[in-house]
Amino acid sequence: MIRDARVLRAGFVPSEIEHRDAELNHLSSVLEPITNGEPADTAIVTGPSGTGKTCLSKFVTERLQEEVLDVKSTHVNCWRNYTRFRVLYQILDDLGKTIDIHRQSTPRDELVDRLQQYDDSRTVVILDEVDQLEDPSVLYDLHSIENIAIICIANEEEQLFSRVDDRLVSRLRSSEHVRMDRYHNDQLYDILQARAKRGLDPGTVTEHQLYRIADAAAGDARLGIGILRSAAGKADREEYEEITDDLLLDAATDARAQIKQRSLDSLTPHQRAVYDIVRKHGPVGPSEIHDRYTDEVDDPRTKRTVRTYLSKMEQYNLLDAEGTSRDREYSIVDPSNTSPIQ
DNA sequence: AGTCCACTGGAACATGGGGTGC
DNA sequence: GCACCCCATGTTCCAGTGGACT
Numbered sequence: 249m250i251r252d253a254r255v256l257r258a259g260f261v262p263s264e265i266e267h268r269d270a271e272l273n274h275l276s277s278v279l280e281p282i283t284n285g286e287p288a289d290t291a292i293v294t295g296p297s298g299t300g301k302t303c304l305s306k307f308v309t310e311r312l313q314e315e316v317l318d319v320k321s322t323h324v325n326c327w328r329n330y331t332r333f334r335v336l337y338q339i340l341d342d343l344g345k346t347i348d349i350h351r352q353s354t355p356r357d358e359l360v361d362r363l364q365q366y367d368d369s370r371t372v373v374i375l376d377e378v379d380q381l382e383d384p385s386v387l388y389d390l391h392s393i394e395n396i397a398i399i400c401i402a403n404e405e406e407q408l409f410s411r412v413d414d415r416l417v418s419r420l421r422s423s424e425h426v427r428m429d430r431y432h433n434d435q436l437y438d439i440l441q442a443r444a445k446r447g448l449d450p451g452t453v454t455e456h457q458l459y460r461i462a463d464a465a466a467g468d469a470r471l472g473i474g475i476l477r478s479a480a481g482k483a484d485r486e487e488y489e490e491i492t493d494d495l496l497l498d499a500a501t502d503a504r505a506q507i508k509q510r511s512l513d514s515l516t517p518h519q520r521a522v523y524d525i526v527r528k529h530g531p532v533g534p535s536e537i538h539d540r541y542t543d544e545v546d547d548p549r550t551k552r553t554v555r556t557y558l559s560k561m562e563q564y565n566l567l568d569a570e571g572t573s574r575d576r577e578y579s580i581v582d583p584s585n586t587s588p589i590q
Numbered sequence: 591a592g593t594c595c596a597c598t599g600g601a602a603c604a605t606g607g608g609g610t611g612c
Numbered sequence: 613g614c615a616c617c618c619c620a621t622g623t624t625c626c627a628g629t630g631g632a633c634t
Contacts, residue, residue: 333619516621534597553622555598573630574596 249484255447256477258470261306266442267435268304271426275308278424279397282370283316288397292420294405295428298468301401304428305374309399318369327377332386336360339373360389363396374399380563384412391419430467437462439469440476448480453491464500474503508581511564519557521545523580526567530579534558537578 254260265272271293278291293301302323309321322342329338336359345362373390379402381387390396402408405425409417431439440458453476461479465472479491479499488495515523525540526532534555542548549557558578561567568579 331619549621550623551597552599552624556622559599571597571631573598575631576597 249449249452249489250447250480251449252447255443256473256480258474259302261303261310262442262446264442265300265304265307266439267431268300268428271304271428272308274424274426275304275399276311278426279308279312279372282312282319282372282397285370287370287394288372290391290398290400290420290423291426292400292402292405292408292423293426293428294402294408296403296430296468298465298470298472299428299430300469301428302374302376303469304426305376305399305401309372309374312372319372320369321372321374323374323376325376327380330380330382332381332383332389333359335375335381335386336363336389339363339371340366343371360393363390364393366395370395370397372397372399374401376401378402379404379407384408384416387412387420388416391416431469432467433459433462436465436467436469436472440472443473444476451490452480452483457491457493457496460496461499471500471503471507474506475499478502478506508566511566514564515561518545518549519561522554522557523561523566526578527580531570531577532579533577 250256255262275291275293279288281288293305295301306323313319313321320343322339324335324338326335329335340359340362343366345366373396375381375387375390375398378384378387378400387398387400390398400408400420400423409420412420437458440461441455444453444458458476461472461475465475475496476499479495482495482499482502483491512520512523521544522537522541525537525544529536529540534551537558538551538554541554558567558569562569562578565581568581570577570579
């Protein structure tokens with residue numbers, strides 16, 4: 249039933265972008281100077297998750313590479329590579345310039361020097377989830393390199409600006425800003441239909457089912473495609489000819505649970521212990537969390553460190569925090585609680 | 591209004607693991 | 613082997629915030 253599984257994967261870049269003509273033209277025009285061998289401005293692409301920010305950025309960059317020789321591109325996920333060192337390392341790695349760089353003993357400034365000396369070609373650096381950077385000063389490093397064009401992808405513009413220093417804010421404010429809104433249900437339907445057409449055998453999924461997926465995903469294309477992938481994968485394993493309505497019911501929960509599991513897997517044992525306490529006893533305040541945590545683990549971390557864990561898990565959308573001060577309470581985010589397929 | 595206190599999060603500092611160069 | 617360097621992680625300190633209580 250699955251004809252081309254790649255089409256249903258999260259990072260797949262389609263050959264045509266649906267319903268994003270204005271954004272596509274805008275971002276293309278920002279990178280346009282590169283076609284004449286000139287430096288391009290920084291672009292900031294913002295919008296909620298699943299609005300196609302990464303997809304659009306990769307698409308535009310790939311098309312640029314088709315047009316112009318000697319343009320390289322690199323995509324850095326700042327969630328995983330959240331330190332200045334890791335970002336610079338990842339970029340050099342993609343450019344094949346890390347042979348003699350050692351993670352532990354190469355000064356960061358040397359990485360910047362190395363990038364500055366790299367003048368084989370112009371490079372487009374896509375910084376995905378740039379608001380997750382622990383130390384945004386790496387943006388400053390990259391700005392100082394003429395051969396590099398930067399596309400910053402973030403959920404919210406203000407979240408990004410609030411964390412960088414004044415010099416950088418003024419530079420970023422003058423950057424070109426591409427805003428992406430959530431897809432309407434019928435737009436998301438078109439996207440899902442295009443993926444189903446390329447990725448699945450004909451007749452595997454009905455129009456009505458695609459509308460239901462689009463509805464459940466509430467404008468989030470990543471989630472919609474995830475639901476379709478989950479349903480198709482299960483149908484395939486159980487050797488059905490088509491996706492049944494029963495399969496679809498579980499698929500939304502499965503897709504969300506998969507996203508959550510990936511976040512859970514990235515936690516350290518101490519972070520996991522804190523998460524489990526909130527799962528078992530939540531909603532619960534920070535003091536009780538720390539008391540229970542201290543009882544349960546050997547060599548417990550301090551309150552301050554547990555606070556850092558809690559705020560990180562909140563960012564990961566694993567925990568909900570309610571209240572601001574003494575009334576603060578944490579509880580877990582339950583994927584099965586959010587808009588199931590009707 | 592004033593005080594207390596739990597909580598938050600930034601900043602500086604300390605520690606430890608892993609690597610280099612002599 | 614050892615001094616040194618770098619990054620990641622955790623700790624200490626502290627100012628700011630806001631609810632509860634007097």
